[in-house]
Each structure stands twice: as structure tokens, then as C-alpha cells.
Amino acid sequence: MDLAAWDDGLPNTGFEVFHTASALSVLDRHAAGDLLCLGGYRGEQLVGMLPVFVRSMGRGRVISSPPPGMAVPHLGPIVMPTSPKQRKREKVNREFTNGVLDVLGVESSTTLCRFLGHPEYTDPRPYRWADLSVEPSFTYRLQVGDRSPDDILSSFSRSLRREIRSGEDLDVEIETEGLSGGETVFRETQARYAEQDEGFGPSWPYVRDVIADLDERSRVYVARDPDGEYLGGVITLFSNDAAYYWLGGARATHEGVSINSLLHWRIIRDVAEDPPIESVTEYDLVGANTERLCRYKSKFGADLAPSYVIESGGPAMDAAKGAYRLVNQAVDRVGL
Template sequence: MSFSKDARQNIRSTDEAAYEVYVGEEKDLMRTNEMITQRHEEHDATYNVSSSFLLDLYEALPDGMMNVYLCKVADQFAGGHITLETKDMSYGWQGWGDVDVDIPVNDLIEWTIMNNARDKGAEWYDFNGANVQRLSKYKAKFNPELRAYKRIEKGMPGMDFVSEVYKRIR
């Protein structure tokens, strides 16, 4: 009930027969990353997460820790979100949704991710990246609890590498 009226209406009023949201497979991770890359290019935004890095991460992490949630509308791929999940929290890491369809793709994917996380026992869903100005208004409609975080810009030798790795997975 704390979501905005728009988010609640999108989740409750969208005909469930008009879309499908599900957890995809490894091949879907690559396709989703291609679409995320394209979306960043459209906004002249930097996106340095390569498909090979994602594949390495997917294969290295325990099953179920990295997931890709997909949305299909009329049997067409309409969105995808990559999550990192622990027992206590689900992190919405990267995602995109087709804005040219009449279905609120992103809202429906986010809602599915939240429900799946809750069903697994997680108490928190981290939208990750509320400080991205073009996305903050969208994320605010889910009434998030803001939390401060720290970012390392310069450090001791070796820490720059750790910082780079963190930036890629955050």
C-alpha cells in the first residue's frame, strides 16, 4: 500500500493474460545484457558490463544467486532485469523495459522480483542506483527507504582494482 497509486494500479490492473514474467536461463542473460547495452547507448550513458563478464559471474556464483527476470508481451521479449540475490536481500542490478508497449513492463518485473525474494525469505529489495537522476523518479514510486552508501574513488595500490570490480557489479 505504500507504493504510489500509479505503481499499485499498474500491478493490480494489468491483465495477467497479456504478459508473462519469469526467471530465464543463461542465454536470456546475454540477450538482456545486449538490450541493456543498447538502452544505455540511447541515453549516451556509460555501461561497462560485458556479456563475457556476466557469463563468468553467472557460472561462478552458486545457483540462484544471479537471476534474469524476463517479461514477454504477445510472445515478444519486452524487458529483462538482472538480479543478484542472497538469503536476506535481492539486488536489482541491471534492467530495461520496452517503453513502446502498452504494458508497464518494469513495474511488473520489479513486483515479480520482490515477490520471489520475499518467498525465498529475503526481507529487503535493493533498487541499486537510486542516485541515477533519470531513474530516481521511477524508483521513488515504490516508496523505498533511502540508505547512504560510500564509494571509493582513489585508494592504495590494489584498491583501485577492487573499486573497479565493485563498480562493474554494483
């Protein structure tokens, strides 16, 4: 499928922001490997979609969805069954999975395969039946829907409520900014990683293009003091279903109050009252796999949402897993 057909084929809900054609186009320009957009059909009806990046390495190939190092938390397959019956839904999922694996040649010993599925893809069993490894991963998703900000705040932990109320008494302004604000957020995040002697995968040209090309699907939130000095910020992305706390959030406090907590709260209020896409009803805190960070993120009263990591096995894949995981930990770790 080309990107125009891909964009036309996306369902109304149930996909990630990086499944959109504009985001895939940015990834195609900046990530290693070639983008291949696969579509599965029953007759003329599109029932499955999977974007993969194929990279040649020596005598072998690496097939990934998403590509490593691009701070993409989830991608993987989208399946759109044509019937509410479980038996028929499973059949569509199984046939699409088998077709994808056959086209990609995943059974080859020289092919490494890794998909980071999204929370809406709930049945990865056909991959396990095809002898791939399937392991759970987690994120937190806060259900906003039609709830009022006061109702949402009441579901937070007592300490988080106290911190947010203390922040409302401070002279901290949180506003949305454009590319210049996005670059400040990026540079601060990059510096935070350097301080910890850790690598940071995304480049500024890539992040810049994500902000610019996703248009209404991206917002840069920046917190400043009364003198206009930068206190903290985050780049937030939007699918049709959810807002994502994507990049930023280098840890900072102002007069004893966490700037990150104030940024979270501003984004949540915008989802409730002023989302860029009317169908957005959830807030994804992006990542619930690191115990230390979960102690903080769980204070928001969000639901634990599982997804699945699907990968080929063998010694070569075992050697590659460590590097892949390191470059995809950015969004689960920075600043909290």
C-alpha cells in the same frame, strides 16, 4: 586470505553479493588488476575483511573495491566486532582500518584508493581520520520480511499500484530463464546505452560468468508477450540479506504499462514468497543518487539506505574520479 578461507570467514549476514567468493572469483578473471583479500584478526578471531583490486598504472597504483567498469554497486570493508559495546566496536573498526591502510600503503602519493562501501558498513570515520575523503551515497531498500504481497503493494504510490494492476490484466508472461535469457537482457541493455551514445562497461563473458557461477544467487527474469516476443528483462542477484535489481530494465512499455514496473513487482513477490535463499528479506533497487530516477524509485515505498564512498585525495585522484564514476553509473541509470 585465499578464496576458500574468505568464503569460510564471511558472516551470516551484513555483506554484499559481490563479497562472496564465487563473485570475487569472477571479478578476478575479468577485471583489471589483481585481487587481494585482506583479513584482520584479534588473536585467532576474524574481525574484518576487505577485498581490493590492485592495478599498476605507470609509476603509481590504483587500489579499488570494487574494480571500476564491472557494474558492482557496493563492496568495501566488512567489520565484525566481538562486543556489543560501542567503545569496543569502534576500537575494532579503527584498528582494522589502520591495519588495512598500512598494508596497502595508501599514504603514498603515487597510490590512488577508492572504496564503495555497502549499507551495512555504517562507520567510515577511521578513514576520514586517516585523511581520506568520505562522502555519502544512497540506494533504496524495500523491507519485505514477512509482509504479504498485498501489504507491500498497499505501500506503493497510487500511480504505481494502478500500473501494476493494469499489468495483471495484460497477456504478459514473466518467467525466469537461463543464460540465453541473460544474454538477451545484456544485449538489450547494451543497445540502450549505444542509442544514448554512452559507454557500457560490462562484457557479455563477464555477465555470463556472474549468472553461471553465482548459481542460486542469480535469477534472470524475462517478460514476453503471448507470441513469445521479448518485452524486457533483468538480471537479479541475491546476497544473504537482499535481492538486487542488477542489470537490465531497458525502458519499454506494452499497451501503456511499464514493463519495468511489472518486473520489479514479480521480483518483490518472489522475495516475499519464493526467495532462492530463505534469509533474503529486502529488495535493493540499486541506486538513489540521480534525481530523475529517484522520482520513480521512491514510488515503491522503500527506505533510503546510505553508504559511503571512501577515496584518497589530491589532483591525481580528482582526475580519476570522473572516469571511475562514469563506469559505475550503469546500475543506477539504465532503463528507469
